[in-house]
Amino acid sequence: MRTHIECFPCFLRQTVIALNQLTDDPEVREKVMKAVLLVIGKADTSRPPAHTTTFIHRMIREVLEADPFGRIKHDYNEIALGLYPSLKQKVIRSDEPLQTAARLAIAGNVIDFGIFTSVDIEGSVSRALESPLSVDDYASFKRSVHEAENILYLLDNAGEIVFDRLLIEELTSLGKKVTAVVKGSPVLNDVTYEDASQTGLAGLCDVIDNGSDCIGTIMEWTSAGFRDEFSRADLIISKGQGNFETLAGTDKNIYFLFQAKCEVVSRELGRLLGSMILMRS
Amino acid sequence: MRTHIECFPCFLRQTVIALNQLTDDPEVREKVMKAVLLVIGKADTSRPPAHTTTFIHRMIREVLEADPFGRIKHDYNEIALGLYPSLKQKVIRSDEPLQTAARLAIAGNVIDFGIFTSVDIEGSVSRALESPLSVDDYASFKRSVHEAENILYLLDNAGEIVFDRLLIEELTSLGKKVTAVVKGSPVLNDVTYEDASQTGLAGLCDVIDNGSDCIGTIMEWTSAGFRDEFSRADLIISKGQGNFETLAGTDKNIYFLFQAKCEVVSRELGRLLGSMILMRS
Numbered sequence: 195m196r197t198h199i200e201c202f203p204c205f206l207r208q209t210v211i212a213l214n215q216l217t218d219d220p221e222v223r224e225k226v227m228k229a230v231l232l233v234i235g236k237a238d239t240s241r242p243p244a245h246t247t248t249f250i251h252r253m254i255r256e257v258l259e260a261d262p263f264g265r266i267k268h269d270y271n272e273i274a275l276g277l278y279p280s281l282k283q284k285v286i287r288s289d290e291p292l293q294t295a296a297r298l299a300i301a302g303n304v305i306d307f308g309i310f311t312s313v314d315i316e317g318s319v320s321r322a323l324e325s326p327l328s329v330d331d332y333a334s335f336k337r338s339v340h341e342a343e344n345i346l347y348l349l350d351n352a353g354e355i356v357f358d359r360l361l362i363e364e365l366t367s368l369g370k371k372v373t374a375v376v377k378g379s380p381v382l383n384d385v386t387y388e389d390a391s392q393t394g395l396a397g398l399c400d401v402i403d404n405g406s407d408c409i410g411t412i413m414e415w416t417s418a419g420f421r422d423e424f425s426r427a428d429l430i431i432s433k434g435q436g437n438f439e440t441l442a443g444t445d446k447n448i449y450f451l452f453q454a455k456c457e458v459v460s461r462e463l464g465r466l467l468g469s470m471i472l473m474r475s
Numbered sequence: 476m477r478t479h480i481e482c483f484p485c486f487l488r489q490t491v492i493a494l495n496q497l498t499d500d501p502e503v504r505e506k507v508m509k510a511v512l513l514v515i516g517k518a519d520t521s522r523p524p525a526h527t528t529t530f531i532h533r534m535i536r537e538v539l540e541a542d543p544f545g546r547i548k549h550d551y552n553e554i555a556l557g558l559y560p561s562l563k564q565k566v567i568r569s570d571e572p573l574q575t576a577a578r579l580a581i582a583g584n585v586i587d588f589g590i591f592t593s594v595d596i597e598g599s600v601s602r603a604l605e606s607p608l609s610v611d612d613y614a615s616f617k618r619s620v621h622e623a624e625n626i627l628y629l630l631d632n633a634g635e636i637v638f639d640r641l642l643i644e645e646l647t648s649l650g651k652k653v654t655a656v657v658k659g660s661p662v663l664n665d666v667t668y669e670d671a672s673q674t675g676l677a678g679l680c681d682v683i684d685n686g687s688d689c690i691g692t693i694m695e696w697t698s699a700g701f702r703d704e705f706s707r708a709d710l711i712i713s714k715g716q717g718n719f720e721t722l723a724g725t726d727k728n729i730y731f732l733f734q735a736k737c738e739v740v741s742r743e744l745g746r747l748l749g750s751m752i753l754m755r756s
Contacts, residue, residue, distance in 0.1 A: 198501075199490075199491055199505060199508045202490075203484045203485070203491060206487055207484040209483075210480055210484060220479075220520075224480060227480045227483055231512050231515055231516045235513070
């Protein structure tokens with residue numbers, strides 16, 4: 195997916211959100227903002243927006259010498275862990291636990307501080323369980339899960355990872371070998387190994403990192419180890435808009451589970467803003 | 476009012492809105508967008524956001540050799556003229572026609588293509604007539620009108636000008652000499668002399684231009700003739716957020732009539748987004 199000019203205001207909005215986590219010093223804020231303008235000025239619009247946001251968040255962390263989202267990630271993991279028992283009950287009591295867990299994983303994708311500053315988790319859960327998905331390739335997803343041995347699960351955000359845990363628990367209970375992928379180092383509110391530990395995922399399945407601080411999965415910036423796992427997997431479950439932006443069109447058996455959170459991606463999909471998506475590549 | 480970093484994404488959003496009026500050529504759009512990034516990079520944040528938006532819209536018109544808002548201005552004037560007879564009836568039937576006309580002038584300020592891409596005029600009219608204003612200095616405004624001889628009326632947007640006409644008609648019916656001020660040349664959807672002609676305002680009162688293409692009223696960029704009228708006026712009625720940004724704190728008898736359309740201005744006022752304001756300087 196290419197970058198559209200509608201992404202440019204959003205790049206700056208993300209910068210404001212990141213700055214709001216760390217500093218209210220007007221001089222520092224303006225300095226970072228103007229540094230980010232230079233980054234955006236060099237945006238290669240033939241590449242996905244995730245390229246530019248990767249550079250932006252790298253710049254913000256470098257200039258401020260801090261990770262803007264460290265604390266909020268921890269807090270959202272705790273909030274989501276508080277919801278875990280009731281969500282788990284929804285899965286257990288379901289006639290189709292795999293489907294319920296997949297829908298909850300999509301619901302959890304509402305947690306995204308790149309785009310939202312407040313989050314309606316419960317509304318997102320109801321919507322995912324009670325309304326039809328906007329793209330629903332579940333039947334094919336279910337077949338693919340049953341045929342697969344090695345499943346690579348590309349995680350997305352903190353908080354959301356607890357919802358992913360529910361789906362991964364279903365996959366492992368079906369005897370699948372699941373490898374969950376975190377980022378190699380902090381970027382935005384994306385999960386790293388620390389989040390996998392905090393939320394109990396690390397005890398459930400293999401967790402590897404992709405060797406990168408990129409938004410989504412920008413293949414040439416990932417480690418050889420990750421690329422090896424990626425090519426060997428029978429099935430890839432890809433969470434979030436960043437992974438969709440960067441992996442759509444890749445010649446692998448990928449299912450994208452996410453919410454379309456911006457006009458550009460919604461238009462790309464021909465769906466409404468906020469659509470819930472379970473889509474085969 | 477100074478520029479906040481929250482204004483930066485909005486600068487780019489305004490650029491996208493302007494480009495959407497004129498071209499869907501991705502190369503041209505990217506070229507303009509990147510030129511605007513350079514303009515924003517030079518923003519003097521000690522000055523109001525209207526400074527930077529003035530430079531941005533000037534740049535867009537220069538690069539594209541066209542006025543992005545010419546056609547939509549004409550259309551919105553026509554739409555508002557269609558509403559004029561029923562709005563006029565509301566003023567005539569009111570117990571306090573000056574107040575009703577002032578509130579309608581504030582209602583009309585919802586028409587603003589710098590900020591919105593669609594407009595709920597009727598909702599805005601109901602809200603202005605049926606709900607309390609968020610800041611309501613009407614009692615003092617009324618006294619000031621009765622005491623004034625020369626009133627300078629700083630117009631804002633196309634479409635909105637028809638709502639201003641209703642207030643100006645009340646002022647002239649009270650025997651006041653009203654001079655309405657348009658922009659010297661096109662900028663955004665701000666009115667020029669053409670709009671005053673199209674909407675019948677030119678036959679009602681003196682119409683002068685401020686000699687400038689600035690958003691709001693940036694005094695040092697206006698003509699000597701305008702500055703002379705400004706200093707001689709007993710009362711200045713200032714429409715819109717741009718004029719508020721650039722004239723707040725000016726040592727004159729000014730009443731600001733507008734809607735707070737962005738978080739930055741709302742926060743500056745300590746009011747909610749969307750608040751309707753009739754405020755003494």
